[in-house]
Amino acid sequence: MAIYFILFLIPLIAIFFPTKARKDLNFFLLFLFAILLVVIIGGRHNIGGDWNPYMVHYNETYGMTLSKAIVNNNMSDVGYMVLNWIKGQLNLGVYGVNLISGILFTTGFFAFAVRMPLPWISLVVAIPFLFVVVSLGYTRQSVAIGFEFFALIALSNYKIFRSIIIIFLGALFHKTFAILFPLVIIVGRRITFLKVFILLLLTLVSAYLLLLDYINHYILYYLENSKHSDGGFIRILMNAVPGIVYIIYYRKWGENFNLEKVWLIFSIASLVFIPLSFFASTAIDRLSLYLIPLQIYVWSHFPLIIKNNILRGISVIVIIAAYALVLLVWLNYSRYASYWVPYQNILLQSYAL
DSSP: OHHHHHHHHHHHHHHHSOOOSOHHHHHHHHHHHHHHHHHHHHTBOSOSTTHHHHHHHHHHHTTSOHHHHHHHTTTTTHHHHHHHHHHHHTTOHHHHHHHHHHHHHHHHHHHHHTTSSSHHHHHHHHIIIIIIIIIHHOHHHHHHHHHHHHHHHHHHTTOHHHHHHHHHHHHTTOGGGGGGTTHHHHHOSSOOHHHHHHHHHHHHHHIIIIIHHHHHHHIIIIIITTOOOTTHHHHHHHHHHHHHHHHHTGGGSOOOSSOHHHHHHHHHHHHHHHHHTTTSHHHHHHHGGGGHHHHHHHHHHGGGGOOSHHHHHHHHHHHHHHHHHHHHHHHHHOTTGGGTSSOOBTTBTTOOO
């Protein structure tokens, strides 16, 4: 498990020993770290609880025509199936699928993180769960979250049509991502009847095409069977705490990302998810993954709204300690951690890290 702690340690070094050079050097260091993460995500071998199901996905599409591969999987997450089919045609194996998935996720995250005032804090927040657990274990949903970061950037620039396309593409990798379509209305500078009608129509069509069969499966698998998600409540609290902080300091953020309405909605949703998690633990746990950008946004801004330098430094230490504890506890006490430990990479087949 040493590799996971090394990944967490690198941002800490950047935080406590910041470079005094130009910003472009800091950007270059972030770029190098992004490449490292892509290699770790794309080259992983037998890592994550869903490794075998993903192998089945790849093997099912290998040798099929594209149309047959899609139909054979009941139109399930079409984007991911197409990616599997392409890599099957190129005979790149599941590693090729994971590599492209890792690139999509990592570029989305870093495109968002470099826009934060404290990008290395963003990485401290993201490494323990978003990277280690989600990107290495929930491949399809990690790609959708990568698209979410791109969508948030587009929305912050009021690129409404672009954000709709991005959300649609993300939904092709994980259907639940379609729930983010209403954000387009929330961010719009002016809400008109035509905008509401078009978005409502788009949402309904997308729901029919993408979610109809999936909702039935979701209700049966997650709700009727009362499926419980171990650690789900803690992960929901990880969104709720920054949600509370954002609401309390709502007037002090000095918003310059044009997404104050989105963060407020995310904050409220993070609180609503707490009672809902007692009735549908796993379903809410999975949906709460789309609120993780709230953690990154709040904690990479929060130290800067504190005027006292000593308290500001303490806040950074508390954030680091909290996420270090998350990583430590999950790797040592989660009953699913054995699917992540030891880490193996196809490039280092003789080593387990």
